[in-house]
Amino acid sequence: MTHRLHLRRILLAAGAALPLASALAASEDAAMLKLASSSxxxxxxHVERGAKGPDGLPPVGPAWRDVSAKYRGQPEAEARLTATVMSGSNPYDSHWKGQASGLAMPPNRVAISEADARRLVHWIVGLERGR
Ligand code: HEC
Structure with missing residues (x-):
């Protein structure tokens, strides 16, 4: 799975005595991927673009790099996205028509705390920044 490969690359990079800033970014990447998986x-x-969903359809939800490209530079979007993660998306107002095969995102509040969702959304929105 793509995110597992990505995680391994990050862990390898973190072990290679990188400058402090990128080592910290790498450990945040690892922590956020772990949180996303366990939630x-x-x-x-998927984090990366181009992954397919079941039956070769587009993935169920949008790639998180696409989410970042759509909302980066809009810090006010993070509160709204956090609310969407907690309470689910509106199937009559899809933001990802044609790019995701899922009709809507169900509420995730049984699986993740609001504080963790906020931290994860912040990381997702920042994915395309300076990488
Ligand atoms: C059962 C499938 C499913 C699960 C589980 C799921 N999502 Fe989603 N997610 C979707 C779909 C489908 C969309 C697209 C909604 C739309 O078209 O507006 C989406 C959209 C999103 C968006 C963009 C929302 C927008 O308004 O553009 C974010 C951010 C997001 N998900 C984060 C998460 C996080 C974080 C988790 C785990 C806590 C999660 N998702 C779990 C299916 C899922």
Missing amino acids: GCMSCH
Whole structure:
């Protein structure tokens, strides 16, 4: 799975005595991927673009790099996205028509705390910044 490969690359990079800033970024990447996996997000989302969902359809939810490209530079979007993660998205107002095969995101509040969701959304929105 793509996110597992990505995690291994990050862990390798973290072991290679990088400058402090990128080592800290790498440990945040690892922590956020772990949180996303244990919260069930990765059953519908991938970090990287181009991954397919079941039956070769687009993935169930949008790639998180696409989410970042759409909302980066809009810090006010993070509160709204956190609320969407907690309470689910509106199937009559899809933001990802044609790019995701899922009709809507179900509420995730049984799987993740609001504080963790906020931290994860902040990391997702920042994915495309300076990488
Ligand atoms: C059962 C499948 C599923 C799960 C589990 C899931 N998502 Fe989603 N997610 C979706 C779908 C489908 C969309 C697209 C909604 C739309 O079209 O507006 C989406 C959209 C999003 C968006 C963008 C929302 C927007 O308004 O543009 C973010 C951010 C997101 N998910 C984060 C998460 C996080 C974080 C988790 C784990 C806590 C998670 N998702 C779990 C299916 C899922």
